[in-house]
Amino acid sequence: MGLVLVVLLYLGVISLPRNLYYDIINFDANPRIYDARLILEEYVKSGRLWFGNGLGSLSRLSDIYPWRTYTDAHNVFPLQILNDTGIVGLALLSFVIFLLYRKLKTGIMKLMYIEFVVLLMFHNIFPYFQLFWFLIVLIFTIDRKNAETSR
Amino acid sequence: MNKVLKINAIGFTAFLVVLCLLFNGVTIANLGFNLRPIHILLPWLAIMAALFPKKLLGSSLVVFLRQRPTYLFMAYLAIPIVLYVGPNSLKLLAGIFFNVFLALLFYGIFKDRSISLTSLFKMAYYSTVFLAGVMVLQFFLSALGIYKPHMYGIDGFFLLGRPAAFFGDPGWLAYWIILFSLLVYYFYRIGRLNVTSFYFFLFLLLLAVFINQSRVTLLFLLVNYFLVVLKNKTERKFFFGFFSP
Structure with missing residues (x-):
């Protein structure tokens, strides 16, 4: 199946969608990579490695620091946290995530929780939206x- | 028949909550802020909390009291943040506290004994089928030229955009589909869902994701299939051979 797709692409019968183009051919055009590089550069340049540059979302930070040129994507949560709260904040956040993970009892929900956290890292809806709180409750x-019925 | 007709107030509330969050990206009107379905749900939630305070607020109060040090710690953290950053963050913190309160109410609703595991699995199944069905329907209508959906981007597989914008945010759609399809896979795995409806579900979902061009959703759907459905099965060996060139 994959071979057929590659041959069709080579012959020019089908074309790559633009957002796959980001991933495969022009990696630097990916807005997430762009944001990540920018944030990391500013973080290292600021020199406040332990406690970061202050709390806030990307849009709020771009209000405070107008010279920043982030894209619209709010997609690099770990680096945002690293820039805003430093190494201490990132360690605290990962500790909280680990504490919540420890409270889960069944394997399938552990898997769902890990996937939820991974998704949050790359499309940030924490914690300003109801969907985050709904999903964590669910x-x-x-x-x-599940633990009650399987026991 | 009697069982079917018996309307459970808390079950109905849970159904409304799920429905409102399914459509949460949809803006009903703009009254200075974006009016969303959850805002219309709030009075109903308040009535339910007044009618069943022990059931809905009792369990969340227990959670709150057990975790009291954590909440106090968060409050102590919030004070210097507000003082340091200014009133801009006050709005943000108010939003977070409001959402936490809402989450405690949701916990009270969904923890109730009247909501069984099977009904939650059914909710996962039908909501994902509904989302995928709407996407596929939009695609066919737009291909026929009857309907023009709001789309993200151009130059997709058939030079079409991503018809996910009906539900507001494609990111939300991806969250919903990934997490609830995992539940449906598990439901199939433990033998509570028959083969026909599972493969109908899988076919519809893969078609919708292909139309939507959501790479992350497709990746997670395949990874979940590998991890949950093919667990301890010999077909696992052939899984990657099928998809690689």
Whole structure:
């Protein structure tokens, strides 16, 4: 199946969609990579490695520092946290994530929780939206109910 | 028949919550802020909390009291942040606290004994089928030229955009589909879902994701299939051979 796709691409019968083009051919055009590089550069340049440059979302930070040129994507959560709260904040956040993981009892919900965290890292809806709180509640309730029935 | 007709108030509330969050990206009107379905749900939630305070707020109060040091710690953290950053962050913190309160209410609703595991799995199944069905329908209508969906980007597989914008944010759609399809896979794995409806679900979902061109969703769907459905099965060996060139 993959071979057929590659041959069709080579012959020019089908064309790559633009957002796959980011991933495969022009890696630097990916807005996430662009943001990540920019944030990391500023973080290292500022020299506040332990406690960061202050809290806030990307849009708020771009209000405070107008020379920043982030794209619209809010997609590099670990680096945002690293820039805003430093190494201490990142360590605290990962500790909280680990504490919540430890409270889960069934394997399937552990997998769902890990995937949820991985998704949050690359498309940040934490914690300004209801969907985050709904999903975290649902993960825990299904986990408890599943543990009750399987026991 | 009697069982079917018996309307459970908390079950109905849970259904409304799920429905409102499914459509949360949709803006109903702009009254200075974006009016969303969840804002219309809030009075109903308040009525339910007043009618069943023990059921809905009791369990969340237990959670709150157990985790009291954590919340106090968060409050102590919030004070210097507000003082340091200014009133801009006050709005943000108010939003977060409001959402935390809403989450405690959701916990009270979904923890209730009347909501069974099977009904939650059914919710996962039907909501994902609904989302995928709407995407496929939009694609066919736009291909026929009857309907023009709001699209993200151009130059897709058939020089079409991503018809996910009906639900507001494609990111939300991806979250919903990935996490709830994992639940449906598990439901199939433990033998509570028959083969026909599972493969109908998988076919519809893969078609929708292909139309939507969501790379991350496709990746997670395949990874979940490998991890959950093919767990301890010999077909696992051939899985990657099928998709690689």
